[in-house]
Amino acid sequence: MCLPPEQPLCNYTDLYTGEPWYCYKPKMLSCDSRINHAKAGYQKHLITNKEALLFQSGVNIKVPIHASGPDRIDVLPPRKEVEVESSSVKPEPIKLAPSGYYYEDSWRPLSGITMRQFNKSSAVTQCLKNKVINMYGDSTVRQWFEYLITLVPGLREFNLNSPKNVGPFMAVDSTHNILLKYRCHGPPIRFSTVMASELRYVSNELDGLSGGQTLWWSSAFGPISAPFLWRCTYGARHVRQSLVRLLDRAPGTMVVIRSGNLQALDAEVSLYNSDWYSLQLDEVLRSMFKGLNVLLVDAWEMSLAHHLPHALHPPPVIVKNMIDTLLSYVCPDKTKRQLT
Structure with missing residues (x-):
């Protein structure tokens, strides 16, 4: 464990758990003997027996809400907006439209990409031929x-x-000149024991790339207390800066960022990693990379829209659609009209 200085740089109180948090600038020399990094686990039994009654599956959570009216949806053409003269500035409308939908287990994006189906391994091989793919994430x-x-x-x-x-x-794949690499991101992480020598920050890894390669990146998720949000946005800001430098020196590099996805939640998991918290962090990260020449795989929408139960590691059918989205970015089909 790295020893902090005597005085913290700042301190917070987590409004959710009531626990104090402190920001320290670590003494680098005290980390020379560090061997590995490991998560310590989560505090158990945070709620009382009475509180647990509020988290009963099929009783007061995960209960179907039946329609109070007709059980069908009528899709009408959009209404033409009537322009009204006004001296006041109109606020921007809130965008509630989803990024896509499923049809027969096939993801149909509503904009930004012409979706291809890579059902044969030969098609995937041909798409990745002569490419280096770097994966960073969880x-x-x-x-x-x-x-x-x-x-x-x-x-x-x-x-x-x-x-x-x-x-x-x-x-x-030496025959087709394909190199595929994966490395986990740096702290904060929820991995099991990791050798300290293998802990690499994504921003540092990006600065070490010559460019002209394909990058797939995802971020870690966790509860958004003030210090955690600060650490994640701080790390994402460094990744953004590294991406700017990478795209400046190698504009042909394709960068794809994966958003987070929903997961199965029981009464205990909901206390420290609920989807509500993850959604807030997802919004922060989307804003962080807005304006950059990067592409997005909307894993949140792709896991939310599917009929299968939510899972931290989505089932193969959803993963296939994510991979098809990635490969559609890498190898676009220019012969087909883009879905709108």
Whole structure:
């Protein structure tokens, strides 16, 4: 454990847990003997037995809400807005439209991309031919790595003697000149034990790339107390700055960012990692990368819109649609009209 200085730089009180938080500037020399990083777990039994009665599945949560009127939806053409002269400035309308929908388990984006279906491994191989793909993120990005090496028969994973859930990982298809790499992001993390020598911040990794490669990045999620929000936005700001530098020196680099997705919530998980908290962080990160020449895989909408139960690691059918979205960015089909 790194020893902090005697006086904290700042302090907060988490309004949700009531716990105090302190900001320290660590003494770098005190970390020389650090061997690994590990999560300590979560405090258990945070609610009383009476409070637990408010979190009963099928009783007062996860209860279907039946329609109070007709059980059908009529889709009408949009109304023409009537312009009214006014000296006041009109506020921007709140955008509530989803980014897409599913039709027969196939994701149909409403804008920004012509969706392709990569149902054959040969099509995926051809799309990734002569490319270097760098993946940075949490276990949901690692899930993409695992999906691709299973789907593409030519990708052979190198045994780097890395921890199964942490990495780093690397796979190569020498016949088609494909290099696929994955590395977990730096703190704050919720991984199991990670060697300190393998802890790399995404911003530093981006600064070490020459460019002209494809980057897939995702962020970690957790409860948004003031210090946690500060740490995540601070890290995302550094990633943004690194992306600006990368795109300046190598404008041909394709950068794809994955948003977070919903997960199954029980009474305990809801206390420290609810979807409401994750949604706030998702909005922060979307705003952080707004205006950059980066592409987005809207994992939040893709997991929200599907009929299968929410899962921290989405089922294969959703992962396939995410990969199809990625590959549609990398290898767009210019012969088809874009879905609108």
